[in-house]
Structures are given as C-alpha cells and as structure tokens.
Amino acid sequence: xxxxxxxxxxxxxxxxxxxxxxxxxxxxxxxxxxxxxxxxxxxxxxxxxxxxxxxxxxxxxxxxxxxxxxxxxxxxxxxxxxxxxxxxxxxxxxxx
Amino acid sequence: xxxxxxxxxxxxxxxxxxxxxxxxxxxxxxxxxxxxxxxxxxxxxxxxxxxxxxxxxxxxxxxxxxxxxxxxxxxxxxxxxxxxxxxxxxxxxxxxxxxxxxxxxxxxxxxxxxxxxxxxxxxxxxxxxxxxxxxxxxxxxxxxxxxxxxxxxxxxxxxxxxxxxxxxxxxxxxxxxxxxxxxxxxxxxxxxxxxxxxxxxxxxxxxxxxxxxxxxxxxxxxxxxxxxxxxxxxxxxxxxxxxxxxxxxxxxxxxxxxxxxxxxxxxxxxxxxxxxxxxxxxxxxxxxxxxxxxxxxxxxxxxxxxxxxxxxxxxxxxxxxxxxxxxxxxxxxxxxxxxxxxxxxxxxxxxxxxxxxxxxxxxxxxxxxxxxxxxxxxxxxxxxxxxxxxxxxxxxxxxxxxxxxxxxxxxxxxxxxxxxxxxxxxxxxxxxxxxxxxxxxxxxxxxxxxxxxxxxxxxxxxxxxxxxxxxxxxxxxxxxxxxxxxxxxxxxxxxxxxxxxxxxxxxxxxxxxxxxxxxxx
Numbered sequence: 001x002x003x004x005x006x007x008x009x010x011x012x013x014x015x016x017x018x019x020x021x022x023x024x025x026x027x028x029x030x031x032x033x034x035x036x037x038x039x040x041x042x043x044x045x046x047x048x049x050x051x052x053x054x055x056x057x058x059x060x061x062x063x064x065x066x067x068x069x070x071x072x073x074x075x076x077x078x079x080x081x082x083x084x085x086x087x088x089x090x091x092x093x094x095x096x
Numbered sequence: 097x098x099x100x101x102x103x104x105x106x107x108x109x110x111x112x113x114x115x116x117x118x119x120x121x122x123x124x125x126x127x128x129x130x131x132x133x134x135x136x137x138x139x140x141x142x143x144x145x146x147x148x149x150x151x152x153x154x155x156x157x158x159x160x161x162x163x164x165x166x167x168x169x170x171x172x173x174x175x176x177x178x179x180x181x182x183x184x185x186x187x188x189x190x191x192x193x194x195x196x197x198x199x200x201x202x203x204x205x206x207x208x209x210x211x212x213x214x215x216x217x218x219x220x221x222x223x224x225x226x227x228x229x230x231x232x233x234x235x236x237x238x239x240x241x242x243x244x245x246x247x248x249x250x251x252x253x254x255x256x257x258x259x260x261x262x263x264x265x266x267x268x269x270x271x272x273x274x275x276x277x278x279x280x281x282x283x284x285x286x287x288x289x290x291x292x293x294x295x296x297x298x299x300x301x302x303x304x305x306x307x308x309x310x311x312x313x314x315x316x317x318x319x320x321x322x323x324x325x326x327x328x329x330x331x332x333x334x335x336x337x338x339x340x341x342x343x344x345x346x347x348x349x350x351x352x353x354x355x356x357x358x359x360x361x362x363x364x365x366x367x368x369x370x371x372x373x374x375x376x377x378x379x380x381x382x383x384x385x386x387x388x389x390x391x392x393x394x395x396x397x398x399x400x401x402x403x404x405x406x407x408x409x410x411x412x413x414x415x416x417x418x419x420x421x422x423x424x425x426x427x428x429x430x431x432x433x434x435x436x437x438x439x440x441x442x443x444x445x446x447x448x449x450x451x452x453x454x455x456x457x458x459x460x461x462x463x464x465x466x467x468x469x470x471x472x473x474x475x476x477x478x479x480x481x482x483x484x485x486x487x488x489x490x491x492x493x494x495x496x497x498x499x500x501x502x503x504x505x506x507x508x509x510x511x512x513x514x515x516x517x518x519x520x521x522x523x524x525x526x527x528x529x530x531x532x533x534x535x536x537x538x539x540x541x542x543x544x545x546x547x548x549x550x551x552x553x554x555x556x557x558x559x560x561x562x563x564x565x566x567x568x569x570x571x572x573x574x575x576x577x578x579x580x581x582x583x584x585x586x587x588x589x590x591x592x593x594x595x596x597x598x599x600x601x602x603x604x605x606x607x608x609x610x611x612x613x614x615x616x617x
Binding site: 014015039040042043044045046047071072073074075 | 489490519520521580581582584585586587613
C-alpha cells in the first residue's frame with residue numbers, strides 16, 4: 001500500500017486515538033517513521049508501537065510517517081484507526 | 097542496615113523511617129488500641145477586657161511565637177476555594193521562618209508556585225490526609241527532608257490526641273467569628289458548613305489563630321469551635337470562595353457504565369438484608385456513589401424502611417433524603433456543597449460532628465463503627481481485595497485515603513464501586529501498588545462486569561446468588577481487565593521512601609517508594 005497524501009482517523013476523546021499517516025520524502029529509502037504520544041506511555045508504550053507496526057505490516061505499508069496521539073485506546077481501536085488513516089492516505093481507485 | 101518487617105497486608109516495612117519515633121507494622125483492623133493516655137492539652141489564661149483581634153497575619157505569627165522547625169496546621173473545609181493556606185504560607189516566607197512541618201486535613205489548592213515553599217526550605221516535612229494532583233509530582237521528586245505521612249480522616253485526630261502529631265500553631269479559616277473567638281462555619285460570607293476536621297487541631301494545638309472575613313459584632317449563638325481554644329483573631333479581605341467547594345470529587349453522572357455499576361451496588365445492598373428500620377448509610381461524592389444513594393432511597397420507599405443516620409461528606413442529595421424523611425439525622429463532618437452548608441445552618445437534624453467522633457478508632461465510640469453500609473471507590477483493587485486510593489499507575493501519589501479505611505473497617509457492608517478499566521488502566525490487579533485499605537475490611541467489588549465477593553463473606557455470596565445478582569470471582573474480573581487492555585507495565589521503584597501510609601490505628605500498612613523514573617529529577 002503506497003502512502004501518497006495525509007490520512008487521518010480518530011479523535012482526541014478519552015479512550016480513542018488520533019492517527020495521522022503521511023508520505024515521506026522519496027530520497028531517504030523506504031522506512032516507517034513512528035511518533036507516539038500516549039497518556040499510558042509508561043504502561044503500554046511498547047504494546048502500542050507493536051500493534052501499530054503489526055497493523056501497518058498487514059496492510060503492506062512500508063514507507064510512511066505515522067503520528068499517534070493516544071488517549072488510552074484499546075488495541076482493537078488502535079488497529080481500526082491506523083487502518084482507516086492508512087486507507088485515507090492512499091490513492092483512490094482510478095487516481096494516478 | 098534497615099531490617100524489613102511485613103505488615104499484615106503483606107507489605108515490606110522498614111524498621112526505621114526518618115521522622116518517625118517508632119514503626120509498628122499493621123497487624124489487623126482492630127489489633128491495636130491506644131498506647132497510653134491522651135496528650136496534654138495546652139493551657140493558657142486571659143484577663144478581663146483583653147482584645148483577641150490583631151491587625152494582620154504577621155502580627156499574629158509574631159504573637160504566637162512561630163519559629164523555625166515548628167508544625168503548622170490547616171483544615172480543608174473550603175477545599176479548592178481556600179485562600180488562607182497560601183496567605184499564611186506567604187506571610188511566613190516573607191518573615192523568613194523556615195523548616196516547618198506543614199499539615200492539612202485534606203485537599204487544598206496547590207498552585208504552580210507551591211513547589212517554591214519546599215525548594216526554598218520553608219516547608220521541609222508534611223503530614224497530610226490527601227495529596228492533590230499538583231502536589232504528587234513535587235513530593236515524588238523527593239524534596240522533603242522526611243517522607244510525607246499519609247493519615248486517614250480518623251487516624252489524624254487519633255494521632256493528635258495521642259501526641260504523635262503535635263501542632264504548634266493551627267491557622268483556622270473561620271467563616272464567622274465573634275470577638276470572643278467563637279467560630280462557626282455556617283454563617284459569614286465564605287461559609288463552609290461543618291468544621292469537623294479543624295476541631296482536634298483547635299483542641300490540641302499550642303496556639304490557635306482564627307483567620308476570618310466575617311467578624312460578627314453579635315456573639316455567636318451557634319459555636320463549632322469555642323473561643324476557649326482560640327488565642328487570636330485576624331481579619332482578612334477574603335478567606336476563600338464557597339462556590340469552589342463543590343469541585344473535584346463531586347459530580348453527578350449520566351454515564352451509562354456508572355449507572356450500571358450503581359444499579360448493581362443498589363441490588364447488592366438490598367440483597368444483603370441490611371436495608372431495614374434503623375438503617376445507616378454513607379456514600380461518597382463520586383458519580384457512582386451519588387447514583388447509588390438515589391437508588392437506595394428508592395428501595396427504602398418501596399419497602400417502607402425508616403433509616404437512622406447518613407454520614408460523611410454531605411451533599412444536597414443527602415440533604416434531600418433527610419428532608420423527605422428517609423433518615424432521622426445527618427452526621428456531617430464535611431459539607432460538600434452549598435445546599436449542605438445551608439442545611440447544616442438551619443436544620444436541627446443536620447448535625448455537625450468532629451473528625452474524632454466521625455472516625456477515630458481510639459475513643460469511646462466513633463460514628464463509622466455504627467455504619468451498616470458504605471459505598472467507596474478505588475484507583476485499584478487487588479485479588480486480595482486490598483484497595484489503593486493513593487498512588488496512580490505510574491507510582492505517583494495523586495489522591496488519598498480520606499475516610500476510606502475508616503468506613504471500610506467500621507461498616508457491616510463495604511462495597512467498592514469501580515469501572516473495570518480507568519481509561520486503559522485495569523482497576524483490578526494482582527497486587528495494588530499501595531495498600532491503603534486492607535482487603536479484610538472490604539466485602540464486595542462492583543464493576544460493570546459483575547460483583548466479586550470477598551471469600552470471607554460466604555453469607556453475602558449466598559444472598560447474592562439467591563437474588564440472582566451477577567456474581568463473578570475477583571480473579572475473573574482481573575483476567576477480563578487484562579484481556580481487554582493488555583497487561584500494563586508496572587513502575588519500578590528505588591529504595592527511597594517518600595511516603596508512609598498509616599492505618600487508622602497508627603500502625604504502618606504500607607510505604608510509598610520513589611519510582612525509578614523520578615530518581616534524581
């Protein structure tokens with residue numbers, strides 16, 4: 001899945017997470033840049049990063065910048081928001 | 097080398113702690129009694145025609161002889177509206193007095209500048225009932241010379257009466273004072289209602305200063321703290337804002353999860369068989385508690401039950417139950433909103449009580465020991481039913497016991513209501529970070545995923561099953577929370593002790609150690 005524009009999903013409500021997926025400059029080589037801010041960083045920071053990377057990997061996203069602003073979302077919610085943001089950041093059908 | 101002892105709540109307690117004469121580990125809710133007679137009350141005299149009123153705080157602080165190293169106390173009845181605490185501390189700082197022990201009975205406003213009192217050495221030690229959000233990080237940095245002592249609402253007057261907390265000067269925010277120094281909280285412009293938490297301080301402090309914005313020309317007819325205990329009166333522009341009393345812990349709820357928990361709790365209270373004539377009840381001021389109170393009133397109405405007394409922090413919702421005739425009396429140690437304050441001042445069945453009468457285990461009978469049912473909340477409960485109401489998931493102090501351990505020990509039925517998760521953080525765990533209320537005093541934990549009954553209460557378990565209540569084991573609740581949220585990484589701690597959690601009888605039930613993440617900050 002190729003990231004061509006900014007895609008955003010989620011909110012900053014308690015229990016939710018806001019995810020922004022954006023393209024990176026093409027020169028630097030394919031890479032995932034992950035930026036995580038979470039109110040439960042100390043308790044779940046590693047788990048959140050693992051779930052985000054796993055979800056992106058399942059979608060075939062290998063080159064993107066991903067910003068996570070987490071308000072204590074559960075894993076299923078993080079997966080859904082990442083997936084939605086990634087889809088919104090890809091070229092729509094028929095678009096070049 | 098410090099030796100570690102084990103409290104009966106399974107916590108390692110060092111055999112010596114800076115600032116404490118003795119360290120006796122907790123052995124059980126009623127394992128210890130008073131060690132000896134009460135501490136002597138200070139005595140002084142007055143002469144005819146003497147005027148107690150001084151021009152300003154500075155004169156009063158000079159008159160009482162406040163010096164480096166002494167202990168100053170304050171009450172928290174004006175809660176987040178209080179102005180007296182900061183006013184007095186600022187004056188003390190200007191006068192260059194340092195190295196004080198600072199003690200407040202409960203939550204008080206802490207602004208961005210508060211840390212300066214500690215960094216500048218004005219305050220070097222604390223004994224508190226409650227650590228407000230802003231104070232937790234300051235204490236966790238380990239800036240005090242000695243660990244903060246955390247006491248319950250009943251434990252504090254016990255410690256004062258036992259001479260363990262010896263107060264040099266009590267500064268009492270006094271909503272209304274006459275020229276004799278008689279004080280009440282029901283009259284004046286900045287009313288706070290009950291002055292229950294200030295009473296032991298006024299009785300036992302070496303010197304007492306009443307700080308007021310309403311000096312009554314007429315002698316008071318309602319007296320909460322008598323002028324026999326008050327050395328000086330100081331008039332200031334404003335002691336605080338009554339409208340800010342009802343902030344923080346107090347909120348009503350429309351949250352369906354909280355209402356579900358409240359319905360479960362009410363059904364459990366009914367199934368316990370305790371709702372009968374002479375019923376006594378205390379619930380906190382959180383959303384679940386307020387909802388339970390209304391539901392319990394509904395049960396009383398349906399079953400035509402006439403209750404005895406309502407206890408604790410009092411709100412308009414409790415007052416309305418008294419006015420509708422559900423109960424004979426309110427025993428009010430703290431008025432939590434303007435309706436409660438007005439009722440205390442006008443309804444003879446709404447009675448002001450001292451913190452010692454409320455919850456001190458070492459007198460001839462306290463009100464919590466006559467409670468049938470108490471509804472409480474929690475930051476965490478563990479599978480041994482121990483409750484933490486002090487430290488957050490990061491190990492930082494952010495709340496406090498209040499009357500939690502006192503009422504849990506006293507009531508026939510203690511129910512902890514909590515959502516299964518606080519945000520993403522599980523509320524049911526294997527071991528709480530800090531034991532504040534021991535599991536042997538907790539009967540039921542109520543969550544939106546069912547009620548867990550302490551295995552020591554097989555009688556309750558049978559009643560709940562007969563009533564077809566959603567009973568689950570505490571282990572099932574813990575597993576369910578982790579299944580939903582994942583297992584949180586727990587904070588690691590250094591050996592540095594920053595807080596001592598006293599049980600209500602003065603034994604040490606647990607200590608708070610500094611989280612590794614905070615060392616050297």
